[in-house]
Amino acid sequence: xxxxxxxxxxxxxxxxxxxxxxxxxxxxxxxxFAVMFVGIAAFFFLLGAEFxxxxxxxxxxxxxxxxxxxxxxxxxxxxxxxRGFNWGGVVIAIAVFVGLVWAILKSTSVSIAxxxxxxxxxxxxxxxxxxxxxxxxxxVGVLLTAALIGALILVLEDKRQ
Amino acid sequence: MTLSIFLIVSAALFCIGLLAALSRRHAIFxxxxxxMMLAAANINFIAFWRFxxxxxxxxxVMVAIFSIAIAxxxxxxxxxxxxxxxxxxxxxxxxxxxxxxx
Amino acid sequence: MARSVDQIFIHAKEWLLSPLAxxxxxxxIQIASSLINIAAVLGVFLTLxxxxxxxxxxxxxxxxxxxxxxxxxxxxLLQPVADGIKMLIKEDIVPARADKVVHxxxxxxxxxxxxxxxxxxxxxxxxxxxxxxxxxxxxFAVGSTTELAVFMAGWGSNNKFSMLGAMRAIxxxxxxxxxLIITVLPVVMVVGSLNPDKIVFAQKYYSFGFVPHWFxxxxxxxxxxxxxxxxxxxxxxxxxxxxxxxxxxIVAGHMTEYSGFKYATFFMAEYLGMFAxxxxxxxxxxGGWHAPLPWFAFIPSYVWFFAKLSILLFVFIWIRGTLPRxxxxxxxxxxxxxxxxxxxxxLVSAAVWHYAGRRLSGWLWSFAxxxxxxxxxxxxxDTGKKFTPRTYRFAE
Numbered sequence: 001x002x003x004x005x006x007x008x009x010x011x012x013x014x015x016x017x018x019x020x021x022x023x024x025x026x027x028x029x030x031x032x033f034a035v036m037f038v039g040i041a042a043f044f045f046l047l048g049a050e051f052x053x054x055x056x057x058x059x060x061x062x063x064x065x066x067x068x069x070x071x072x073x074x075x076x077x078x079x080x081x082x083r084g085f086n087w088g089g090v091v092i093a094i095a096v097f098v099g100l101v102w103a104i105l106k107s108t109s110v111s112i113a114x115x116x117x118x119x120x121x122x123x124x125x126x127x128x129x130x131x132x133x134x135x136x137x138x139x140v141g142v143l144l145t146a147a148l149i150g151a152l153i154l155v156l157e158d159k160r161q
Numbered sequence: 162m163t164l165s166i167f168l169i170v171s172a173a174l175f176c177i178g179l180l181a182a183l184s185r186r187h188a189i190f191x192x193x194x195x196x197m198m199l200a201a202a203n204i205n206f207i208a209f210w211r212f213x214x215x216x217x218x219x220x221x222v223m224v225a226i227f228s229i230a231i232a233x234x235x236x237x238x239x240x241x242x243x244x245x246x247x248x249x250x251x252x253x254x255x256x257x258x259x260x261x262x263x
Numbered sequence: 264m265a266r267s268v269d270q271i272f273i274h275a276k277e278w279l280l281s282p283l284a285x286x287x288x289x290x291x292i293q294i295a296s297s298l299i300n301i302a303a304v305l306g307v308f309l310t311l312x313x314x315x316x317x318x319x320x321x322x323x324x325x326x327x328x329x330x331x332x333x334x335x336x337x338x339x340l341l342q343p344v345a346d347g348i349k350m351l352i353k354e355d356i357v358p359a360r361a362d363k364v365v366h367x368x369x370x371x372x373x374x375x376x377x378x379x380x381x382x383x384x385x386x387x388x389x390x391x392x393x394x395x396x397x398x399x400x401x402x403f404a405v406g407s408t409t410e411l412a413v414f415m416a417g418w419g420s421n422n423k424f425s426m427l428g429a430m431r432a433i434x435x436x437x438x439x440x441x442x443l444i445i446t447v448l449p450v451v452m453v454v455g456s457l458n459p460d461k462i463v464f465a466q467k468y469y470s471f472g473f474v475p476h477w478f479x480x481x482x483x484x485x486x487x488x489x490x491x492x493x494x495x496x497x498x499x500x501x502x503x504x505x506x507x508x509x510x511x512x513i514v515a516g517h518m519t520e521y522s523g524f525k526y527a528t529f530f531m532a533e534y535l536g537m538f539a540x541x542x543x544x545x546x547x548x549x550g551g552w553h554a555p556l557p558w559f560a561f562i563p564s565y566v567w568f569f570a571k572l573s574i575l576l577f578v579f580i581w582i583r584g585t586l587p588r589x590x591x592x593x594x595x596x597x598x599x600x601x602x603x604x605x606x607x608x609x610l611v612s613a614a615v616w617h618y619a620g621r622r623l624s625g626w627l628w629s630f631a632x633x634x635x636x637x638x639x640x641x642x643x644x645d646t647g648k649k650f651t652p653r654t655y656r657f658a659e
Contacts, residue, residue, distance in 0.1 A: 003162055013170075013174065014173055014174065017174055017197060020181065021177050021178070021193075021194065021197070022180075027362070027418065028362075028364075028365070029190065030189075031365065031411075031415065033193050036197070036200075037200065040174075040203070043167075043170075043204055044204075047167075047211045048211055049207050049210070049221075049222050050397055051397050052229070054397050054404045055226060055400070057407075058407055059229050059230070060200070060229070060232075062411075063407070065411055066410050066433065067237060068192070068193065069414055071189060071240045071243055071244060072189055073426075074247070075189070075244060075247040075253050085186070086183065086184040086185075086186065088183070089183030092179065092183055093180035097172060100175070100176070101169055101172060104168045104169055104172065112163060112164055112212055113163060114164075114212055115212065115213075115215060117211070117215065118217075122397050122456065123455065125222060125223075125226075128219045129223070133223050136227055140227055140230050144234050147234035148237070150241070151238055151240075152241075154242060154244070155244050155245060
């Protein structure tokens with residue numbers, strides 16, 4: 001049962017990822033990108049990290065995908081002709097993929113079955129965030145504030161005299 | 162359901178992201194590719210956390226959560242830059258942004 | 264006896280699953296159980312949607328000193344049947360240069376998000392359709408996918424009014440999503456869990472024998488409830504915040520190019536979103552399915568839940584009949600300058616209440632925090648406009 005689920009989710013995610021990477025129409029690519037993240041969140045649920053899956057949907061589909069779609073709208077020029085496509089990138093990507101798969105299949109220490117673990121509750125994540133990971137949490141807070149202010153400054157229009 | 166099949170899927174996703182980042186000429190597509198690569202790395206982290214020996218610490222989950230937050234911040238800045246560049250040069254095709262070329 | 268009436272639906276589900284119990288593999292029983300849960304949720308809420316759509320028109324009519332629809336059945340209650348038949352037989356017009364796939368998928372995604380959000384709310388004792396450890400986060404995660412679907416509707420119609428309506432709708436939804444989530448945080452903090460079942464469980468005690476421990480009866484809880492309710496009004500695009508579908512301004516906003524069944528789907532998604540937000544408000548602040556007084560505990564839990572839900576829906580309809588639409592800039596100012604600071608204040612106030620040991624001093628200090636920030640904000644945000652005295656005109 002798990003294998004069937006895994007195969008379905010993998011095919012779904014990779015199809016939409018390929019659609020997002022190669023579709024010449026920008027808006028369709030952006031929407032496939034959002035659907036791909038739902039597939040990745042399904043992977044997280046399958047692996048037992050439900051909190052990360054929910055945060056993924058919340059942040060990526062709810063915020064990053066909307067940002068990308070808005071930016072596509074704001075930087076649109078009619079007519080929407082197809083942009084260029086560089087075929088060298090395909091060669092490099094396939095080469096990297098072959099290399100990675102060879103490395104994965106060669107190492108015997110990763111073909112292990114999943115051990116039985118207790119589910120990670122939200123409470124444990126909260127305790128870890130406030131306990132041993134409090135410094136990264138505060139740094140991420142500062143980083144997000146800096147990103148917010150920086151993004152606002154970048155798009156603020158200068159007042160013309 | 163071994164670890165290697167999860168790693169192969171995340172490698173495939175990474176390479177599709179690499180494809181998007183290297184072969185598209187529109188700035189937003191390149192950002193989409195970068196976000197895909199980050200998401201593939203997240204799957205890697207969570208897969209390794211799941212298959213780790215007992216007792217499992219939440220390290221993989223923590224790194225994945227922080228990685229999602231950082232990726233969101235970076236997407237916001239990248240998109241702000243795309244809008245700023247569009248306002249100035251009226252183009253989003255990265256081939257045409259060659260003012261600093263020697 | 265009362266307990267068996269309370270659990271009657273659980274026993275009915277077990278009876279339905281009993282042929283499979285010993286013989287089928289585990290995953291099949293799980294799938295069958297989930298399908299029964301989904302069918303029950305859909306059945307109940309689609310019936311409630313039909314009922315509320317006609318009751319809203321009748322209540323609005325009575326508030327405006329006229330009868331609502333009263334021809335189709337006894338007191339007009341079969342009006343949804345007539346509306347449904349009308350919507351189904353209408354011609355489905357798609358604009359010629361619209362993006363067909365995106366145009367088709369948008370209403371489906373909006374409705375799917377609203378129905379998904381209904382799946383984590385506890386409707387009665389042991390009657391949560393899907394128990395997820397991070398249930399509240401799941402609710403907000405699927406709520407945030409609604410924005411993308413609204414955008415798909417606006418863009419897929421290839422119509423400038425739709426695009427403008429979609430932009431306004433998304434700006435409104437994003438601005439009010441922050442107060443919506445931050446007002447939930449005090450409850451989650453005090454209970455210590457994101458699981459809706461545990462949040463309902465934390466409100467089950469009665470002090471002095473008859474005062475329930477609902478979070479709405481605490482200073483931070485009352486403020487958070489009002490802020491959550493207003494944010495819920497905005498998220499479901501209801502008057503006074505229905506700028507996206509303002510009929511006199513931009514036709515129907517992002518729903519302009521939709522006809523027949525797709526428009527009915529948008530309509531249904533708006534109402535289901537209203538039910539989901541009200542259901543969550545009942546769970547978080549109004550004690551879920553607990554009775555208000557311990558002597559009424561013999562009445563089944565789901566009756567109490569739907570009674571509280573009905574009261575909140577009546578308040579939604581009441582507000583719609585009473586208030587005019589706000590301007591877009593007034594709405595954004597309200598979100599960022601008032602609701603966000605007040606939401607953070609609720610968080611601080613809940614912390615003060617909890618760490619003062621929930622005794623009288625804790626209550627007074629938390630009330631003081633909320634009151635000081637409220638009056639400070641009203642002084643700070645005062646624009647100094649004077650209003651002309653109000654005149655009334657009544658129908659003769």
